[in-house]
Amino acid sequence: MKMKESTIRKYAGLMAEFGLTGLEITEENTVIRLERAASAAPAVPAVQVLPQAAPAAEAVPAPQISDTAVIRSPMVGVFYAAPAEDREPFVHTGDTVKKGDVLCIIESMKLMNEITAEQDGVISEICVKNGQVVDYGAELFRLKKV
Numbered sequence: 001m002k003m004k005e006s007t008i009r010k011y012a013g014l015m016a017e018f019g020l021t022g023l024e025i026t027e028e029n030t031v032i033r034l035e036r037a038a039s040a041a042p043a044v045p046a047v048q049v050l051p052q053a054a055p056a057a058e059a060v061p062a063p064q065i066s067d068t069a070v071i072r073s074p075m076v077g078v079f080y081a082a083p084a085e086d087r088e089p090f091v092h093t094g095d096t097v098k099k100g101d102v103l104c105i106i107e108s109m110k111l112m113n114e115i116t117a118e119q120d121g122v123i124s125e126i127c128v129k130n131g132q133v134v135d136y137g138a139e140l141f142r143l144k145k146v
Contacts, residue, residue: 003032012036020076022136069119071141072136077108089130095123096146103141106134121123121145 010033015023023034073079081089081104090102097103097117106113121143128140 003027008032008034018133020133020135022076024076024136024145067145068124068140069121069143069145071103071115071118071143073136073138073140074115074124075106075108075113076136077106077113077134079128079130079132079134080107080112081107082124091126091141093123093124093126097121097123097143100118115140119143119145 011023011025015034015036019131021036025034027034027057078110083090083105090104091097098120101117102114103117103123104115106115123141124144125142126140127142128134128138132142
């Protein structure tokens with residue numbers, strides 16, 4: 001599939017507007033990933049066309065550090081701690097969670113994606129603030145295994 005230059009420029013503009021260093025677009029059977037270096041000077045995004053991979057059903061596996069698991073963002077988007085502005089956050093520091101519990105929402109391309117716990121544990125740290133833009137792989141939570 002060939003994407004129009006004007007479309008690529010539109011996505012590059014969105015990256016600059018929101019201060020993103022990466023953006024992945026899936027159209028039909030093609031994945032296009034735009035990346036740029038995180039610097040003060042504006043950079044022209046590199047374009048990489050990848051073959052379509054099977055969609056990820058789960059969040060990126062959390063690397064293990066002793067008895068702590070790190071939960072990372074599986075996508076670029078906006079972090080939301082609660083289901084709505086006037087609602088309680090899904091979790092607080094010190095909360096016990098079970099595998100499958102919703103921890104937060106990442107809004108990406110106007111889609112709300114629930115991020116769930118991959119294992120049982122206790123939230124030892126919430127690493128981002130509500131409404132913060134997060135990159136792919138950004139640390140969202142630290143979970144103490146139980």
